Amino acid sequence: MKEKKKIYFLGVILIILFSLFIFMGLNDRNLGYALPLRIAKITAIILTGSAIGFSSTIFQTITNNRILTPSVLGLDSLYLFIQTFIVFIFGSSFLATSSGSFNFILSIGLMALFSLVIFKLLFKKQGNNIFFLLLLGLVFGTFFQSISSFMQVLIDPNEFLIVQNKMFASFNNVNTKILWLALLISFLSVGYTYKYLSSLDVLSLGRENAINLGIDYDKVVKKMLIVISILVSVSTALVGPITFLGLLVVNLSREFIKTYKHKYLIIGSMLLGSSFLVGGQLIAERIINFSTPISVIINFIGGIYFIYLLLKEEKI
Amino acid sequence: MLLPFLHENYRLSCQRSFLYPSISPLKKQVCFSIFYKVSKFSYKKLNIFKIDISFSGKLLFIENECHNHYHYIKLANICQLEPPVGGIMKKRYLISILIILSFTSIFIGVKEISPLDILNLNEDKIQILLLSRLPRLVSIIAAGMGMSISGLIMQQITQNKFVSPTTAATIDSAKLGILISLILFSSAGSLIKMLISFTFALGGSFLFLGILKKIKYKNAIIVPLLGMMVGSVIDSITTFFAYKYDLVQNISSWMQGNFSMVIKGRYELLYISIPLLVIAFLYANQFTLAGMGEDFSKNLGLNYNRVVGIGISIVALISSVVVITVGRIPFLGLIIPNIVTMYQGDNLKKSIFPTALLGALFLLLCDILGRIIIYPYEISIGLTVGVLGSFIFLYLILRRNS
Numbered sequence: 113m114k115e116k117k118k119i120y121f122l123g124v125i126l127i128i129l130f131s132l133f134i135f136m137g138l139n140d141r142n143l144g145y146a147l148p149l150r151i152a153k154i155t156a157i158i159l160t161g162s163a164i165g166f167s168s169t170i171f172q173t174i175t176n177n178r179i180l181t182p183s184v185l186g187l188d189s190l191y192l193f194i195q196t197f198i199v200f201i202f203g204s205s206f207l208a209t210s211s212g213s214f215n216f217i218l219s220i221g222l223m224a225l226f227s228l229v230i231f232k233l234l235f236k237k238q239g240n241n242i243f244f245l246l247l248l249g250l251v252f253g254t255f256f257q258s259i260s261s262f263m264q265v266l267i268d269p270n271e272f273l274i275v276q277n278k279m280f281a282s283f284n285n286v287n288t289k290i291l292w293l294a295l296l297i298s299f300l301s302v303g304y305t306y307k308y309l310s311s312l313d314v315l316s317l318g319r320e321n322a323i324n325l326g327i328d329y330d331k332v333v334k335k336m337l338i339v340i341s342i343l344v345s346v347s348t349a350l351v352g353p354i355t356f357l358g359l360l361v362v363n364l365s366r367e368f369i370k371t372y373k374h375k376y377l378i379i380g381s382m383l384l385g386s387s388f389l390v391g392g393q394l395i396a397e398r399i400i401n402f403s404t405p406i407s408v409i410i411n412f413i414g415g416i417y418f419i420y421l422l423l424k425e426e427k428i
Numbered sequence: 429m430l431l432p433f434l435h436e437n438y439r440l441s442c443q444r445s446f447l448y449p450s451i452s453p454l455k456k457q458v459c460f461s462i463f464y465k466v467s468k469f470s471y472k473k474l475n476i477f478k479i480d481i482s483f484s485g486k487l488l489f490i491e492n493e494c495h496n497h498y499h500y501i502k503l504a505n506i507c508q509l510e511p512p513v514g515g516i517m518k519k520r521y522l523i524s525i526l527i528i529l530s531f532t533s534i535f536i537g538v539k540e541i542s543p544l545d546i547l548n549l550n551e552d553k554i555q556i557l558l559l560s561r562l563p564r565l566v567s568i569i570a571a572g573m574g575m576s577i578s579g580l581i582m583q584q585i586t587q588n589k590f591v592s593p594t595t596a597a598t599i600d601s602a603k604l605g606i607l608i609s610l611i612l613f614s615s616a617g618s619l620i621k622m623l624i625s626f627t628f629a630l631g632g633s634f635l636f637l638g639i640l641k642k643i644k645y646k647n648a649i650i651v652p653l654l655g656m657m658v659g660s661v662i663d664s665i666t667t668f669f670a671y672k673y674d675l676v677q678n679i680s681s682w683m684q685g686n687f688s689m690v691i692k693g694r695y696e697l698l699y700i701s702i703p704l705l706v707i708a709f710l711y712a713n714q715f716t717l718a719g720m721g722e723d724f725s726k727n728l729g730l731n732y733n734r735v736v737g738i739g740i741s742i743v744a745l746i747s748s749v750v751v752i753t754v755g756r757i758p759f760l761g762l763i764i765p766n767i768v769t770m771y772q773g774d775n776l777k778k779s780i781f782p783t784a785l786l787g788a789l790f791l792l793l794c795d796i797l798g799r800i801i802i803y804p805y806e807i808s809i810g811l812t813v814g815v816l817g818s819f820i821f822l823y824l825i826l827r828r829n830s
Contacts, residue, residue: 179653247590251818254758258814264677265684265808272677279676355660404671408664415661422643422654 115376118369122383129390130154136398153283154390156291156350160283161357161389163298163347165365165381167340168358170305173316173374174333174340178366180245181358182344185230186252187223188353192279193256194219199275200263216290219349220297220342227341283351283393283406294346301339308332312374354389354407356414361385363421522785526569529792533568534561536796538804559692567695568687568795569788571754574701574746576787577708577780579761580768581739584719584776586640589769590652592761593633593747599756600659601625601632602748604666606682611673622697622752629744632662637740685755685810687795698753701746708742709780715739716776758810759817760787766821790817 134150168181198215230248264272311332314322323329347354365380392406392413535541539556549557579592586596593599605625613620636658640651670676708715714735717725726732750757764787765779772779791809794816798807 179650248822250590250595250762251822254814255818258758258811261680261684262808262811265681269677276676356657404668408667408671411660411664412668415657415664418657419639419654419661422650423639 115369115371115373119376119379119383122368122380122387126158126383126387126390129387129394130158133390133394136394152288152291153393155295157283157389157393158386159291159295159298160347160351160354161361161385161387162382163343164354164358165361165383165385166302166305166378167343167347168362169365169374169378169381170312170336171340171358172362173312174336175245176316176318178363179359181356181362182227182340183348183353183355183358185227185245185249186256187227187344187348188355189253189256189260190223190226191219191348191353193260194222195279196260196263196267196275199271200267203271213289213293216293216349220345223345223348224338224341227344228338279352283389290350294350297346298343301342305336305339308336309374309378312336313372316372316374352405352407354410356418357385357388357410360410360414360417361388363418519781519785522782522789526785526789526792529789529796530565530569533565533792533796536799537561560690563692563695564687564690564795565792567690567698567754568792570698570701571750571757572760572788572791573705573784574698574750574787575757575760575791576764576783577705578743578746580765580776580780580783581708581715581743582761583765584715584774585637585736585739586651587719587721588651589766590762591655592765593743594756594758594761595652595659596655597632597636597658597662598629598744598747599751600662600666601635602629602744602751603679603683603756604628604632604662605748606751607666607670607675607679610675610678610682611669618694618697618752622748625752626745626748629748630741632658633740633744637736683751683756684808685757685813686808687754688806688808690754695753697749700749704742704746705784707738711735711738712776712780716774719774719776755810757791758814759821760791760813763817763821764790 133154134147138146138150171182172178172180230252233248264275267275311322311327314325314327315329315332317325319329361381361384362377365377365384368384369376369380371377388410389406392409395409396404396406531543534557535543537556537560539553541553541556541561545553575593578598582591582593582596582598583589602625605628606621608628609616609621609624613624636655639658640654643650643654666679667676670679714730717728717730718732718735718739719725720728722732725735765783768779768783768786772782791813794812795809797816798809798812801807
């Protein structure tokens with residue numbers, strides 16, 4: 113029961129932030145204009161926050177560590193690379209004229225493919241080597257980053273502004289068409305995971321124990337990895353890279369709910385992820401007037417929190 | 429290698445001794461073969477041992493356990509200091525390749541100058557050589573040596589093979605420094621910019637080390653992860669202001685490593701790194717000791733804090749000078765020291781020179797490739813180093829893992 117109460121508490125916080133976001137400054141004159149825009153925006157925000165919370169929790173369970181998240185794998189740099197590449201080759205007019213769903217599906221497809229390749233490489237080597245994972249992430253991150261920064265220097269400053277918008281996560285220009293597509297994909301993958309929730313509890317005991325207890329380890333892990341790569345790609349392609357949100361959210365949720373049951377952990381991280389993003393967006397919009405992208409705020413707060421966590425904890 | 433405590437009929441040879449992330453950055457694996465003396469000239473191989481020891485010489489694991497532990501520890505420590513010298517890492521090979529590449533580098537460029545022209549140089553060609561080609565060569569060698577040595581020192585001080593100025597908040601802080609100097613002193617010369625960014629780089633590195641010191645539970649991943657976290661917090665501050673003042677692309681072009689802008693009058697700051705390299709060479713032994721951990725090195729009579737301070741200052745100064753004159757060169761500080769220690773072991777006195785040579789060599793090779801591939805245009809050095817470095821590093825990790 114204790115866990116449930118905490119989940120409700122998180123839910124209430126999200127609802128408060130949600131209503132603040134929707135109703136702040138709303139009156140009958142701007143209702144018809146602002147409301148649909150705000151609803152689209154907050155749907156995107158909650159979708160992203162949930163996707164990040166969901167995928168990071170599962171990722172940490174599968175890899176059996178508490179400090180890495182899928183974004184460490186260099187997916188962010190890959191996303192930037194794809195965007196820069198498109199602008200570099202086709203010019204910014206391509207991004208402007210095509211409805212965006214093509215770019216979206218292309219990005220998702222490439223990123224999912226890439227993460228699958230990495231996971232394959234990783235899990236082929238037995239022993240769950242986190243060093244290897246981190247190294248691979250570093251290497252690929254640098255690889256894509258150096259190619260994209262080379263192209264960024266070459267392109268026209270006006271075109272660069274288009275890339276710059278893509279470089280930082282932003283909810284200010286959510287394309288509604290993409291949004292429905294993203295919602296659909298996410299719901300499908302989350303629904304697919306539902307029946308594996310109890311297996312995840314067992315998986316967190318480690319590979320040997322899980323196999324002893326009758327879990328088809330390789331099969332479950334592989335399926336979960338596919339879900340993770342799809343969700344990460346969706347959230348990155350929808351709004352742009354938010355590197356440290358996953359880390360922050362999962363650790364906070366573990367700290368707060370203090371349970372090993374994934375049923376609660378996952379819901380907790382999803383709620384926390386959404387609340388963080390809504391709160392961050394509120395700060396960005398209302399307090400500092402759009403002067404900085406939300407990912408900067410998240411990275412700043414998230415990074416400091418993480419360092420604090422390391423300083424405080426005896427063992428992670 | 430004959431060891432004094434073995435019976436004279438036995439002989440031990442150390443096959444490889446390396447310390448590498450795929451095992452764990454905090455320990456070292458040493459491989460021995462034991463030989464039995466059959467006759468005066470022939471030995472019979474009896475067994476192979478693999479042992480793992482930690483930095484401070486604690487025995488962690490022995491495969492084929494049978495003999496006295498003490499011997500292995502002693503063995504491992506001896507081998508740690510005198511690993512077999514890998515063929516390609518011999519100084520004379522490195523030096524001769526470097527000289528060949530340097531000559532090649534001088535004669536590559538849009539303006540054609542062939543080696544035969546040296547005998548009858550006209551005014552024009554002398555100008556090209558003195559104004560552009562030679563400064564470029566010198567700056568590449570200085571930057572390559574500087575960055576790889578910085579990485580090596582960083583890795584020793586933090587006792588972690590993943591740490592380099594890029595993953596330890598040094599470069600990110602230098603970037604913040606450049607931004608501040610662009611906003612506040614936009615008309616200042618590059619010396620002022622360098623000083624500001626040096627101050628920031630130094631501050632950032634010490635911040636990282638300070639936090640690192642306070643953390644109780646350190647492992648191979650946490651250390652570089654912490655560096656990246658500190659770096660990303662600093663980077664988010666930079667981005668905040670860069671976004672505000674519309675300097676994102678400007679900063680991006682500052683950070684982009686590029687040697688084509690190096691001409692006489694623009695690169696002289698890099699000469700600062702030469703005395704720093706000399707200091708690094710002089711302090712090599714102290715850095716090796718510092719790499720054994722604070723308690724251990726203090727026991728050995730080392731002024732730990734001073735040595736760390738000197739090391740970090742060298743790293744920060746070299747990093748900021750390179751960032752100001754050339755830009756960010758990814759990976760160099762990470763892969764070069766790792767490759768060299770794989771062959772040379774961790775004694776800095778032995779590995780520092782090959783590291784410097786290999787760093788310069790690798791950078792020069794990348795630069796030549798970048799100039800040839802789309803001749804007469806150029807691919808920036810950041811790209812070639814990033815791509816080539818990624819592949820080499822990936823290959824090394826995969827090979828080591830299998």
